[in-house]
Amino acid sequence: MEPFYTTDVLVIGGGLAGERAAIEAAASGHKATILSLVPPRRSHSCAAQGGMQASLGNCVKASGDNAHWHFLDTVRGSDWGADQEVARMFAEEARVAVREMAYWGVPWTRATPGKNSYFIKGERVEIDEPEDKAGMIMHRDFGGTAKWRACYASAGTGHSVLYAVDAEVSRLGIEVRDRMEALSLIYDGDRCWGAVARCLRTGELTVFAAKATIIATGGYGRIYGKYTTNATINEGTGAMLALNTGKVPLGNMEAIQFHPTGLWPSGILITEGCRGDGGYLVDKDNHRFVAELEPEKQELASRDVVSRHMMQRIKDGKGADSKFGPHIWLDLRHLGEQHLKTKLREIWEICRDFAGIDPVKEMIPVRPFQHYSMGGVRVNKDGQAYNMRGLFAAGEAACWDMHGFNRLGGNSLAETVVAGRIVGQRVAQFVDGETLDVSTALTDAFKKEQEARIADWMSRKAEGPSVYDIRDAMGEIMIDKVGIFRTASELEEAVAGIKDLLEQVKTAGLHNSKPGVNPELTFALRLEAMLKLALITAKGALERQESRGAHSRVDFPQRDDKNWLKRTLARWPVGASEPELSYEPVGMLDLPPGERGYGHATRIPLEQSIEDYNATVVEAQKAAGKQDTVEPMGSQIQWGAWEQADTKAASS
Amino acid sequence: MAENIKTARILKFDIFRYNPAEPDKPPYMQRFEVEEAPYMSLFLALNQIREEQDSSLQFDFVCRSAVCGSCGMMVNGRPALGCQTLTADLPEVIALHPLPTFALIGDLSVDTGRWFRSMVDRVNGWIERETEFDRASIEAPMDNATADKIYEADRCIECGCCVAGCAVANVRPDFLGATGLNRIARFMMDPRDQRSEQSWFEVVSDSEGVFGCIGMMACDDVCPKDLPLLEVYSYVRRKAVASLFSSGEDHPARREAEKA
Ligand SMILES: Cc1cc2nc3c(=O)[nH]c(=O)nc-3n(C[C@H](O)[C@H](O)[C@H](O)COP(=O)(O)OP(=O)(O)OC[C@H]3O[C@@H](n4cnc5c(N)ncnc54)[C@H](O)[C@@H]3O)c2cc1C
Ligand code: SF4
Ligand code: SF4
Numbered sequence: 001m002e003p004f005y006t007t008d009v010l011v012i013g014g015g016l017a018g019e020r021a022a023i024e025a026a027a028s029g030h031k032a033t034i035l036s037l038v039p040p041r042r043s044h045s046c047a048a049q050g051g052m053q054a055s056l057g058n059c060v061k062a063s064g065d066n067a068h069w070h071f072l073d074t075v076r077g078s079d080w081g082a083d084q085e086v087a088r089m090f091a092e093e094a095r096v097a098v099r100e101m102a103y104w105g106v107p108w109t110r111a112t113p114g115k116n117s118y119f120i121k122g123e124r125v126e127i128d129e130p131e132d133k134a135g136m137i138m139h140r141d142f143g144g145t146a147k148w149r150a151c152y153a154s155a156g157t158g159h160s161v162l163y164a165v166d167a168e169v170s171r172l173g174i175e176v177r178d179r180m181e182a183l184s185l186i187y188d189g190d191r192c193w194g195a196v197a198r199c200l201r202t203g204e205l206t207v208f209a210a211k212a213t214i215i216a217t218g219g220y221g222r223i224y225g226k227y228t229t230n231a232t233i234n235e236g237t238g239a240m241l242a243l244n245t246g247k248v249p250l251g252n253m254e255a256i257q258f259h260p261t262g263l264w265p266s267g268i269l270i271t272e273g274c275r276g277d278g279g280y281l282v283d284k285d286n287h288r289f290v291a292e293l294e295p296e297k298q299e300l301a302s303r304d305v306v307s308r309h310m311m312q313r314i315k316d317g318k319g320a321d322s323k324f325g326p327h328i329w330l331d332l333r334h335l336g337e338q339h340l341k342t343k344l345r346e347i348w349e350i351c352r353d354f355a356g357i358d359p360v361k362e363m364i365p366v367r368p369f370q371h372y373s374m375g376g377v378r379v380n381k382d383g384q385a386y387n388m389r390g391l392f393a394a395g396e397a398a399c400w401d402m403h404g405f406n407r408l409g410g411n412s413l414a415e416t417v418v419a420g421r422i423v424g425q426r427v428a429q430f431v432d433g434e435t436l437d438v439s440t441a442l443t444d445a446f447k448k449e450q451e452a453r454i455a456d457w458m459s460r461k462a463e464g465p466s467v468y469d470i471r472d473a474m475g476e477i478m479i480d481k482v483g484i485f486r487t488a489s490e491l492e493e494a495v496a497g498i499k500d501l502l503e504q505v506k507t508a509g510l511h512n513s514k515p516g517v518n519p520e521l522t523f524a525l526r527l528e529a530m531l532k533l534a535l536i537t538a539k540g541a542l543e544r545q546e547s548r549g550a551h552s553r554v555d556f557p558q559r560d561d562k563n564w565l566k567r568t569l570a571r572w573p574v575g576a577s578e579p580e581l582s583y584e585p586v587g588m589l590d591l592p593p594g595e596r597g598y599g600h601a602t603r604i605p606l607e608q609s610i611e612d613y614n615a616t617v618v619e620a621q622k623a624a625g626k627q628d629t630v631e632p633m634g635s636q637i638q639w640g641a642w643e644q645a646d647t648k649a650a651s652s
Numbered sequence: 653m654a655e656n657i658k659t660a661r662i663l664k665f666d667i668f669r670y671n672p673a674e675p676d677k678p679p680y681m682q683r684f685e686v687e688e689a690p691y692m693s694l695f696l697a698l699n700q701i702r703e704e705q706d707s708s709l710q711f712d713f714v715c716r717s718a719v720c721g722s723c724g725m726m727v728n729g730r731p732a733l734g735c736q737t738l739t740a741d742l743p744e745v746i747a748l749h750p751l752p753t754f755a756l757i758g759d760l761s762v763d764t765g766r767w768f769r770s771m772v773d774r775v776n777g778w779i780e781r782e783t784e785f786d787r788a789s790i791e792a793p794m795d796n797a798t799a800d801k802i803y804e805a806d807r808c809i810e811c812g813c814c815v816a817g818c819a820v821a822n823v824r825p826d827f828l829g830a831t832g833l834n835r836i837a838r839f840m841m842d843p844r845d846q847r848s849e850q851s852w853f854e855v856v857s858d859s860e861g862v863f864g865c866i867g868m869m870a871c872d873d874v875c876p877k878d879l880p881l882l883e884v885y886s887y888v889r890r891k892a893v894a895s896l897f898s899s900g901e902d903h904p905a906r907r908e909a910e911k912a
Contacts (some may be wrong), residue, residue, distance in 0.1 A: 038712075039765025041810055042720040056790075102791045105779040105844060107802035110794050135793025153803055159719060160806050167778035170769065178765045179757075201757055203673065231714045266691070268717040323690070342800075346719070353718055353736050355691070468703040512708040516673025516758060520707035 003206055004443070007033040007175075008431050010194050010210035012182045012238060014040030016158075016413065017395020018216030019165045020420025021383075021427065026172050028428035033208065035180045035197055037233050040166050044218050044231040045416065048158025049346055050273030051140055051150030052417075053410035054098035055091065058111050058136040060127050061118075065147040067091040068645035074402060074411060076596045077144045077302050079549035079559060081255065081374075081404025081567070083587030086381050089636045090402045090411075090418050097417040098137065098151050104164040107153050108137045109343070119278020119335060121298055122291065140343075141276040142409040144302035144598070146645075150410040155271055155346035158413060165417070180206075183453075183525065185213065185241050185391065186438070186446045192391035193438040195241065196446050198454075198525075203517050205450055207443040211434045212427050215241055215377055215385075215393040216420070223534045224370035225475015229262050229269040238397040240529030242377040243536075246574035247387040249582075249625065251378035251399030251567050253533065254540035257407055257550045258484050260306040262369030265324040268354055270347055270366055272409040275299040277343060280331040281306070282363070283313050284320040297598050304406045304550040305599040307368035311484045314367070322365060329363040336360075368484060372396070372412060374403040374550070375537075378569060381636070383423030386569075386625035390434070392427055394419040401567065404586065405549025426630060457524050460509030467508055467524045470501050474534055477501075482538045487554045491542035498535045499578075505531060536570040536579045543581055544568065547601060559603035561593045565613070569624055584624040588614045588634050591642055661688045661744055665701065667709070668749040671758050681747075682706070694734035694748075695723065698760075710759035718876060721809035724751050724816065725760050731813035733876045734760075751816035753825070764812040771828060775855050777835045780847045798843065805838035805884065807877050814871035814881065820864055827864045830871035830881045837884045840891060849895035856892045 009025040011018045014036030022032040036043065057065035070091035075082050102108055113134040118125050120141075139148040153160040169176065179200035186193045186209065194210040217238020221230030228234070242248040260281070261270040275281070281290045281299050290309050291298040299306065310328050313319060319326030332340060332347075337360045340348045351357040351364055377393035378386050379400055385391040394400070395416045402415060465473075481494035505528050510520050546560035547553045566583040573580060589610050593603075606613065618633055663686045670679035684701045695716045702709045714720040716735045723734035726749035728742065739746070754762035771777070808831055815821045815829040828836075836856055839845045865885060872881040 038714055038720075038722065039768065039810075041768070042714045042722050042765070044715065044720075046809075047715045047717065047719050096787045099789075099791045100785050100787070103779075103785045103844070105839075105842065107799045107806055107842075108791075109803075110796040110799045112796050135795050137791055138796070153799075153806075156719070156803070156807060159809070160803065163806060164779075167772065170772045171776075171778040176769065201763070231720070232716060233714055266716075350717060354693075466703070466707075510707065512706070514671060514674065514708040516671050517710065518708060519702065519710055 004209070005033070005206055006209045006436060007031050008211050009033070009427055010035070010208050010213045011216060012195060012214065012241070013043070013216030013218060013395070013397065014176060014178065015043035015045040015216060015218050015395060016162055016165055016416035017397070017420045018214065019169050020417045021214050021216060021394050021424035022174050023165070023168055023172060024421055024424025025428045025431070026174050028425070030428055030431050032174050033210070034169070034174060034176045035182055035208065036176065036178045037181055037200065039178045040169070040176055041162060043162065044234055045162045045413070046159045047231060047269070048413050049155040049269060050271035050276065051142060051152035051157050051410040052098060052161065052413040053142070053145070053149045053408065054094040054151055054414060055147070055149055056095060056098065056137055056139070056151070057147070058133045059129055059139050059148060061141065061148040062139045065149060066645065067095065068642050069146050070094065070149065072591065072642050072645055073145045074408060075591050077406050077408040078402070078404025079406055079596060080561070080565065080593045081252065081548055081586055083381070083401040084590045085587055085634060085637045086400050087402045088590070088638060089381065089422065090415060093418045093422065094414045097414060097421060101161055101164055101417065102137060104168050106160045106164045109152050109154065111136050111138045122278070122280065122288070140273055141300060142272055143275070143297070143300045143306065144408045150273070150276065152273065154342070155273055155344050161413060161417070181237065181522070182241055183450045184446055185245060186443055187245055187388065188438070188442055190247065190387055191389045193442070196450050198450070200517055200522065203515065205447055207447055209436060209438050209443060211431045211436050212390050212392060214423065214427060215391070215397050216395045217397040219373040219396040220530070220533055221370045221373065223474065223530050223537065224478045225472055226267060227475060227479040228370040229259055229267055230370070235526050236530055236533045237526055239376060239533055240526070242385060242391070242393070243529070243532060243572050245388060246572060248385045248391065249378045249387070249569035249571045250536060251375055251401060251569055252405070252540070253375035253536045253570055254544055254551055254568060255374035255405045255549065256370060256537065257303055257372035257374060258307040258368040259371030260303055260310055260368050261330055261366040263350065263355055264322065264327040264365040264367045266354055267369045268350055269371070270330060270350070270364060272303070274330060274332055274344060274347060277339065278335055281310065282329045282331055283318040285318065289313055289318070294598055301598040302406055302596070303371070303409065304552065307484055308552060310368055320365065327365045327367045330366045331363045332359045333361065333363070370479070372407050374405060374407055375399050380626050380629050382426040382629045383419065384426070384627045386627065389627070390430070392423055394423040401587070405551055429630065453525065454521065457510060457521055458513050462509040462511045465504060465508060466511060467520065467527050470504055470508060470527060471530070474498065474501055474531060478534055478537070482541055485552055485554050486541050488542060491538055494538040495535065495542060498531055498538060502528070502531045502535065532572060532579070539579060540568045540570060540581060557601065559601055561606040562604045565593065565606055582624065584621050585613065585617045588617050588637060590637050590639055662686070663688050663697065663739055664745045665697065666745065666747045667759065669759055670756065671708070671710070672756065688739055692739045694727065694737045694739070697739060698734065710757065710761040712761050719809060721764070721811035724764065724811040724813045725749065726751060726816065731816040731874045733811060733813070736876055751812050753815050753821050754812060762812070764810065767812065768810045771832050771835065775828065775832060775836050777839065779839065779842065779844050781844065782846060792844070794843065802838060802842050805834055805841070805879070808834050808879055809877055811876060813874045813876060817870045817874040819868060819870065820866055824864060830875070830885065833865070833888045834879060834881060834884045837888050840888070853892060853895040856888060
């Protein structure tokens with residue numbers, strides 16, 4: 001492979017967000033190049049099961065839905081941590097994005113007119129779907145939404161969407177370098193010029209010089225070790241690229257979502273669509289405790305709320321026993337064989353293959369697992385990273401911030417294609433006015449730095465704990481002490497424990513020094529960054545003295561809008577031994593902070609008026625490093641338009 | 653199930669080893685012993701071997717839940733997904749080889765990614781259309797039965813097991829394999845695709861397309877997603893023959909079809 005490669009737009013990540021952005025850049029006539037750890041279709045996006053939110057309103061239970069409702073649900077779901085302008089842009093564009101996916105070939109499940117039978121709040125209900133919606137994209141119910149809104153292709157939504165988008169990448173002839181891992185960005189002061197990458201076929205390094213670089217590397221759930229639904233490659237290498245510049249902040253890294261139903265003990269996801277389609281959660285006494293605790297939304301309260309109820313139940317000794325520890329049951333038997341083998345076919349297969357269970361006849365053992373990273377590379381609404389020109393981020397890797405402290409199911413797939421589209425356009429505009437002005441002296445320096453890192457690892461023989469031992473220790477700390485319920489004392493222990501592991505990494509070595517890819521080296525190169533992300537997560541959680549969305553502090557149970565209606569920004573100055581945390585306002589408020597309608601949390605109200613809060617946003621975010629956007633901040637907010645949705649009561 | 657095993661078995665893994673970065677070392681088989689655990693899959697076993705016994709061992713897993721298609725390998729001579737294969741279903745001695753027909757990256761890791769991208773490029777594996785997406789209009793309706801049918805074919809995870817298990821693919825590197833035919837079928841049945849019968853025929857008519865297949869259906873047996881490859885094969889063949897007759901073209905495949 002050539003040691004030096006130039007392109008207009010370098011997209012690091014071949015999942016949905018990266019590919020969608022690359023398509024946009026290529027469609028505007030720029031050369032786009034995609035790097036990915038794996039062939040793009042194997043990216044984690046392919047594992048998304050249940051659905052993608054877009055307010056098309058195509059069935060009776062979705063009637064009257066529109067972008068206002070979607071906006072409201074998203075901001076409420078975020079526990080007001082979201083940037084409301086971004087949530088608004090998202091809700092509007094999701095409708096277009098889902099239809100575009102239909103155009104590109106996604107076999108969305110379609111509406112069938114006439115009598116349809118559903119399970120709603122534990123009862124079988126027959127609904128007459130109207131003739132005029134025949135063949136339109138169908139919806140299913142997901143947690144935390146007022147209307148049925150999730151568009152789906154059986155339980156293989158991510159697979160079908162990713163295949164359609166990747167097909168478009170092929171159609172446009174966009175170059176993909178798979179098995180190519182970006183190890184470091186190349187930057188000159190505050191201008192990014194591409195990345196140094198390592199080939200995972202040969203181990204060789206290549207410089208990819210580019211006018212603009214997009215980080216679309218997905219989530220980093222593997223900092224929770226094996227206690228995650230995420231793929232094995234979700235190791236936060238993308239967040240690390242930004243963090244290691246010392247300048248670009250990561251936003252809200254303590255905002256970690258736990259999904260209520262990972263298959264116990266393997267952590268393979270059982271989609272929320274199961275509960276959306278009418279599944280029950282029951283304890284060891286066969287009691288539907290979530291339905292009792294959340295009479296309104298029942299099993300479909302938001303994920304943070306359901307996960308907490310489940311862990312509390314287990315703590316109260318009401319979990320079902322197994323040799324791997326206690327769990328809760330997911331009961332789908334009443335949905336019937338026909339439904340399970342068609343609309344939830346992938347789930348039926350997972351139960352058969354990985355737990356030897358037939359969900360038609362047996363209940364499924366489940367427990368909450370780490371699932372989604374709301375935090376990530378902090379960007380403005382155009383997708384531009386703070387403090388670094390020419391660097392963008394999109395998808396789960398970014399903190400664009402439409403999810404705040406809790407992401408709604410189905411909103412993430414939608415985000416990838418919506419953000420991919422919007423950010424891709426902004427990148428194309430940016431590249432229009434730029435020339436590639438980068439010296440080989442600069443790129444060589446960055447390449448040498450990586451060569452030195454590799455040589456250093458290769459020269460160190462393992463004596464103490466292996467890189468895998470350190471990883472496992474990190475996972476145990478994270479799930480035990482930075483999990484669903486958090487307290488100051490445990491978080492302090494976590495911070496100390498991870499710092500200790502960071503020390504151990506410095507002297508850890510390898511068990512083999514084989515040339516080529518060397519899988520142990522490949523992992524070792526990621527480990528320090530994973531620990532840094534873990535430390536930032538623990539520290540952010542320790543500092544945030546309130547409970548908001550998925551961040552639940554037992555010692556500070558209230559949401560505190562007076563002191564904490566703000567986003568954490570974490571930087572790791574070059575050479576420092578610890579991250580630096582700072583804060584910025586979440587963004588301009590359109591929907592005033594209020595109750596979510598589930599979860600029963602109380603709160604400390606905002607003391608300022610909304611106007612006063614909003615007046616501080618532009619300056620404060622600019623001071624934090626936010627770059628100017630093409631259109632001014634706030635221009636996409638449709639002030640007060642959400643009232644058009646909220647005047648009517650929720651239909652479900 | 654493994655759960656009921658009283659004393660755990662000691663599994664013997666015989667694993668194919670070759671590192672292209674060490675060209676002087678010829679390929680060899682290496683034995684590793686692992687104590688069996690409940691619900692142990694090849695995903696768990698191989699990671700355990702790498703983390704505890706030989707950290708240079710190469711293999712690929714991503715989703716570990718049989719949806720990403722990364723971990724195809726030969727398990728006792730049969731192509732299968734490593735994550736989906738439980739040791740409880742295997743004898744004590746387990747031989748693992750990389751999938752044949754794909755370029756070897758090292759040990760059990762093969763380059764299915766490039767193979768599949770080139771397959772997609774060869775069959776134009778996307779919706780061919782003349783129009784542009786119009787962001788102002790709503791979606792074109794499609795009846796759900798059609799959507800279901802497309803989804804059924806769309807489920808292929810590009811694991812390569814069908815290709816590895818196919819006698820033809822093993823001797824003809826250009827053969828599209830069952831997965832390639834399935835991809836063609838997926839777009840043929842999609843009303844959004846505007847390709848003419850004739851242009852489909854060009855894709856499938858050469859010997860590397862549908863007529864290269866000898867119909868032994870090894871592929872149908874090994875597909876971990878239970879794709880109905882037998883049906884796919886007859887569907888594509890029927891369509892190809894039909895377009896052949898309508899075109900009136902003289903083609904070896906037509907003569908073959910007329911004989912049959
Ligand atoms: C099991 C599961 C089920 C889910 N189900 C749903 C659902 O039903 N609905 C929903 O909305 N959301 C769902 N989600 C969430 C959603 O799937 C993800 O958030 C989304 O797909 C992320 O897409 P992405 O493009 O940002 O990242 P990914 O798809 O993870 O892609 C990341 C890409 O970056 C590449 N990469 C990473 N690091 C590097 C590097 N250093 N160099 C080069 N390349 C790199 C990878 O190879 C990959 O191509 C689910 C998540 C999980 C875990
Ligand atoms: S039927 Fe036989 S020859 Fe044809 S694709 Fe399947 S395995 Fe190959
Ligand atoms: S058809 Fe089946 S065996 Fe072949 S690549 Fe697709 S999923 Fe794998």
